[in-house]
Amino acid sequence: MPATAGPEIERLIQLLARLPGLGPRSARRAALHLIKKREQLMSPLTSALETALAKIVICRVCGNIDTQDPCTICTDPRRDPSVIVVVADVADLWALERAGAINARYHVLGGTLSPLDGIGPQDLTIDAVVTRAHEPAVREIILALNATVDGQTTAHYITDLLHNAKVSVTRLAHGVPVGGELDYLDEGTLSAAIRQRTPF
Amino acid sequence: MPATAGPEIERLIQLLARLPGLGPRSARRAALHLIKKREQLMSPLTSALETALAKIVICRVCGNIDTQDPCTICTDPRRDPSVIVVVADVADLWALERAGAINARYHVLGGTLSPLDGIGPQDLTIDAVVTRAHEPAVREIILALNATVDGQTTAHYITDLLHNAKVSVTRLAHGVPVGGELDYLDEGTLSAAIRQRTPF
Numbered sequence: 001m002p003a004t005a006g007p008e009i010e011r012l013i014q015l016l017a018r019l020p021g022l023g024p025r026s027a028r029r030a031a032l033h034l035i036k037k038r039e040q041l042m043s044p045l046t047s048a049l050e051t052a053l054a055k056i057v058i059c060r061v062c063g064n065i066d067t068q069d070p071c072t073i074c075t076d077p078r079r080d081p082s083v084i085v086v087v088a089d090v091a092d093l094w095a096l097e098r099a100g101a102i103n104a105r106y107h108v109l110g111g112t113l114s115p116l117d118g119i120g121p122q123d124l125t126i127d128a129v130v131t132r133a134h135e136p137a138v139r140e141i142i143l144a145l146n147a148t149v150d151g152q153t154t155a156h157y158i159t160d161l162l163h164n165a166k167v168s169v170t171r172l173a174h175g176v177p178v179g180g181e182l183d184y185l186d187e188g189t190l191s192a193a194i195r196q197r198t199p200f
Numbered sequence: 201m202p203a204t205a206g207p208e209i210e211r212l213i214q215l216l217a218r219l220p221g222l223g224p225r226s227a228r229r230a231a232l233h234l235i236k237k238r239e240q241l242m243s244p245l246t247s248a249l250e251t252a253l254a255k256i257v258i259c260r261v262c263g264n265i266d267t268q269d270p271c272t273i274c275t276d277p278r279r280d281p282s283v284i285v286v287v288a289d290v291a292d293l294w295a296l297e298r299a300g301a302i303n304a305r306y307h308v309l310g311g312t313l314s315p316l317d318g319i320g321p322q323d324l325t326i327d328a329v330v331t332r333a334h335e336p337a338v339r340e341i342i343l344a345l346n347a348t349v350d351g352q353t354t355a356h357y358i359t360d361l362l363h364n365a366k367v368s369v370t371r372l373a374h375g376v377p378v379g380g381e382l383d384y385l386d387e388g389t390l391s392a393a394i395r396q397r398t399p400f
Contacts (some may be wrong), residue, residue, distance in 0.1 A: 008267050009265070016219075019222075026220065033219060041215065043253060045249065046249040052209060052212050065232070068206065
C-alpha cells in the first residue's frame with residue numbers, strides 16, 4: 001500500500017495478519033477496529049498482552065501454560081493425582097478441560113512423533129512421561145492423542161516405554177461422535193464403533 | 201472454562217475474541233499461538249500496539265487515521281488538491297488506495313446517514329465536506345459511497361447541500377465488476393451496466 005497510513009499502522013496490520021484465523025484483509029479490519037475502539041479494546045488488549053508477556057510460564061512438571069509454575073492444575077489438591085492424561089498440545093488440554101472430561105492431571109508432550117517433519121522422541125517430553133509414570137501415586141496413564149497416524153505412532157511408542165511401569169496405559173475410545181450421523185462417518189470409525197460396542 | 205490457565209490468559213482470550221474475524225474458539229488458538237511465539241510475535245505485537253496507541257491520531261482535515269495531523273495524504277504535495285473523494289469509512293479510503301484508483305485527497309464521513317440507526321447529518325462530518333467544497337482549489341467532489349440505500353441517501357443529501365458550491369459532484373460508476381460473470385449479477389447492476397455502456 002502506498003503511504004496512506006503511517007508505518008506504525010502497517011506494522012500493526014502485518015503482525016495481526018500472522019495470527020491464525022486472520023489473513024491480510026481481516027488483519028486490516030481488525031487493526032481498524034482496534035484503532036476505532038482505542039479506549040474499550042486497544043488499550044486493554046495492550047495491557048493484557050503486556051501482563052501475559054511478563055507472567056506466562058511453562059509448568060516444569062506437565063508442560064502446561066500458566067502464570068504459575070508448577071501450574072494451577074498440578075498444584076490443585078482436588079485433582080486426582082493417580083491419573084495422568086498425556087496430550088500433544090496445550091490446545092488439547094484446554095479442549096478436555098472445556099469438556100470437563102476428567103478431573104486428573106496432564107502431561108503436554110509438545111507435539112507428536114513425526115519422522116517426515118524430523119520430530120523424534122528427543123523433541124518431545126516423552127522421558128518426563130516415563131519418569132512420572134514411575135511415581136508411586138500414579139496408577140493410570142491415559143494417552144489422549146489425535147487419532148491420526150502421528151498421534152497413534154506416538155501412543156504406541158510411549159506404551160512400549162511404559163511396559164516396566166506399574167501403571168495401566170489406556171487410550172481414548174473410538175466411535176461415533178455425539179450428534180454424529182452414521183451416513184457421514186468413515187469406515188474406520190464405523191468399524192471401531194461396532195467392535196467397541198457397549199451394553200445398552 | 202475451569203481454572204486451568206491463569207485469569208491473565210483468560211482475559212487475553214476474551215479481548216482477542218472481540219476482534220472482527222475471531223470467535224471464541226479462534227481467539228483461543230490465537231492466544232496459544234501468541235504464547236508459543238512469545239519472542240517472534242507476542243512481544244513485537246505488544247510493542248506495535250503500544251506505539252499505535254501512543255501515536256495514532258485522526259486527521260483534523262479529512263478524518264483519516266494516521267500518526268500525523270494533518271495526515272500523510274493531506275500534506276502530500278503530489279496529490280491533486282482539486283479533487284476530494286468522499287468516503288464513509290477509513291476502510292473505504294484504504295480500499296481505494298490499495299487499488300491505486302486515484303491520486304487525490306479524501307474526506308472520511310465517519311459513516312452514512314441511517315435514520316433507522318439514529319445516525320443523522322450531525323453525527324457525520326458532512327458540514328466539513330461543504331466547507332471544503334467551497335475552497336477555491338477544489339473543483340470536483342467524488343462521492344465514493346456504498347451502492348446501498350444508506351450510501352445513496354447520503355450521496356443525495358450531500359449533493360443537495362453542494363448545489364451552491366462551484367464544484368462538479370460525481371459518483372462511482374455502476375456496472376459489471378472486473379472479472380464478474382453476467383449470469384451471477386443482479387438485475388439492478390445489469391441494467392445500470394447497459395444504461396451506462398461505453399464505446400468499445
